[in-house]
Amino acid sequence: MPNRAHAMSSFAPVWDEALLRRYDKSGPRYTSYPTALAFHEAFTPADFTQALARSNTGRRGLSLYVHIPFCEKICFYCACNKIATKNRQLAEPYLSRLDREMVLAARHVDTSRPVEQLHWGGGTPTFLTLAQMGDLIDRLDARFGLSSDPGRDYAIEIDPREADVFTLRHLQSLGFNRLSLGVQDLDRDVQRAINRVQPKQLTETLMDEAHRLGFGSLNVDLIYGLPRQSEPRFAATLTQVIELAPARLSLFNYAHLPTRFAPQRRIDEAELPGADEKLAILRRSIEMLDRAGYVHIGMDHFARPEDSLAIAQRNGTLQRNFQGYSSHAQCDLIGLGVSAISRVDDVYAQNPVRLDDYAAALDDGRLAICKGLRLNDDDLIRREVIERLMCDMRIDLAAIGERFAINAASYFETSLAALEEAERDGLLTRDGLVLEATPVGRLLIRHLAMAFDTTLTQQSPARYSRIL
Template sequence: MPVHAFAASSMITSTKARPATGQTGWDEALLRRYDTSGPRYTSYPTALSFHNQFTPSDLTQALERSNTSKRSLSLYVHIPFCRKICFYCACNKIATKNTALAEPYLARLDREMVLTARHLDTTRPVEQLHWGGGTPTFLSLNQMGDLIDRLDARFGLSSSPNRDYAIEIDPREADVFTLRHLESLGFNRISLGVQDLNPLVQKAINRIQPRILTETLMDEAHRLGFRSLNLDLIYGLPFQTEKSFADTLRQVIELNPARLSVFNYAHMPDRFPPQRRINVDDLPGGEEKLAILRTTIEMLTAAGYVHIGMDHFARPDDSLAIAQREGSLQRNFQGYSSHAQCDLIGLGVSAISRIDDIYAQNPSDLTRYEASLDQGQLATVRGIRLSDDDLIRRDVIERLMCDMRIDLATVSQRWNIDAPRYFAPALEHLQSAEQDGLLTRSGDQLSATPIGRLLIRHIAMAFDARLPQQTGQGYSKIV
């Protein structure tokens, strides 16, 4: 990878020396103008539309309805524990060093599995499995094996080479023995949290993580044959500059992951108390963040990565890039997914399910989650059943977010509507974005331009009928 690193590094110049536009269609003034707050559209309707009149009974009915579809299953398991708090974190987590505290939680997870599986045709294959957190590798090797056994007993896990079984890993809390154990349990994809390799930034976010920890795990994962490795980075953290983040990117490119997620840090200390430990004066300003973003896109593109959309990048031979080329890419609560048309079952505190025509969410409070299951009922506390209009708009927004374009003729045919007429207000609303060069329209084809891809959330917002009622709800910035 040294050639790629050199090619990328040669592009690092002062933002002021760059032309306003280029291969990426970069226009800083335009980005600033459209850099408002908006949903990330991991679902539509978004979680802000979920309501507490949605009950566990609504979920079980949806599970039973879904059996007729014969769709494959996707399982998400939330492990909320981690040993140390990272100051930037906005996840639902419990900080503790005592792995014994996970035992009661694992028992509740099993109870949730039993209650869920009662309503499912469990001959449906589990094509996708994802453990998130927190830090799933907080669990001991025995606890991880026990959890896999429980999942297999309740749902029947897959041994298909096409399965997508992923786990999020903190390189500070795992070693080569952990990876060997995970491979033996059936995981074939891992995601490593890195965030930044600069020691000054790491100290400011309370995450000291030398490169050797990540490199050792990646080398072992490649040796074991893990199909796809993802690295998570975050830009906008304290003390980051365009130059310092370019150095992190050079090192990451040398590590050669199949996928990269480069998230925009959203500083919301009122909502996420750990962020109060970050000094706002140490955060890069808006101009510096845009420079970091531009450098990121240029360096990763020069290194051969495909910009899937928003904050995701993948090598052309990775399943994400292949799914996007084939038009089968999906967006869910874990980001982009190559396994479309699965019913997603969320297990654990705060987990969200997407089944048939509903979304259902568990409580974020651990005590409330446990109490519901101890009473012999699913822990669902809120959710929504989608109307026909919601289903149509979800389809359009998801295709925009995944394909960066939409074919209104296909929408018309799929939903038996006159899509240009149905979405006339949205199309009218997008005229200014079209004039500004965010998208092009040719007949029934709407396509995001290179700069429109960076602002795809803004384009999707035009099709969101629920957004006007959700202003001021604390969405993150688009860029």
């Protein structure tokens, strides 16, 4: 397989703390370009349905994202769109409205197009009962036609406190073949500080059962920068997680933004690790994952070389979407549920973040799209550059020039000039119009991508998290 030896070689960067500090600025995560901050309310449901109709001519596969906003308990670090409740009956009217949304959207979709990817996120999707999960799958299948192809990527986010072995067996029978487990940290003291007490045995039992059942890929989410964390304590967590052998691992940087996310106000800022400690945690984690044989996909994602994510990166077919990195490129993404975002043809479209607004639109018989964006030619060009850079860790601007019929050297003159300092500092190498991130550049890939972003001057840096 091409570049396999390179992909499996050590990714641990030469550690220069002063350099990392200099580049550790705030910036987008580029799950889209332009980012969601550019979406506007002049975008209408009709704009979205027209994009759905246009997308049918391309015959691309479909990706469906379903947002389940409910959680029984709020984790203090959480920045997701969620509703805290112990009332499981609240899910019933929500599922009914999801079905209305599916019907309204599917009218404009050629449903013979294969649903190659399905992702349930939240919130806590496993807040639903087994019967409700089965009902939701039946509705999705009736409206869009789900796939049994072994190459499909059907994933669900799982809270180990809300699932057991029977849940996993049920999910497998529904067609899910990939699981993502929220762990964050196995240290009991840290768990208490973030209101997420989750015994290791829960996670270990589920992972063992998932391996036994033959789920195609298993992801574990960890967060560094949480209260009461330290380098040795987080290394103890990572040691235990590596022993559980997940195919993928996400190591997210906690962004403490209490003015934007109310639950974070319950975190004692005095207990957060300082900048030095956070960098020490990150450095040791990278070294441990490198020794354990994981490939650094980019940013905060790691995978075993045989996982589909690593294979897609080697093959140049990796994609970034609102759920992060994806092995299924070129799918049109339809987002369903409160706050969900769609990426279809040349548009982005988002549903309301408030459940009442989402419900009111659907009860009125219309799609709940409240804002979005249709990309212009420059947006499309820069989206391609940023996405390929984020996914491949390299970009051939000459090839971009040929694809879009532009003179790449002059078109990206300002961007290339902005990257000269990063090149001098060893974040990337340049051979003509081919740019490639170095190991340390992979950690700072968001900074490299920002050089191609022409929208940043219109936005406040405070709206974004720091890179490291």
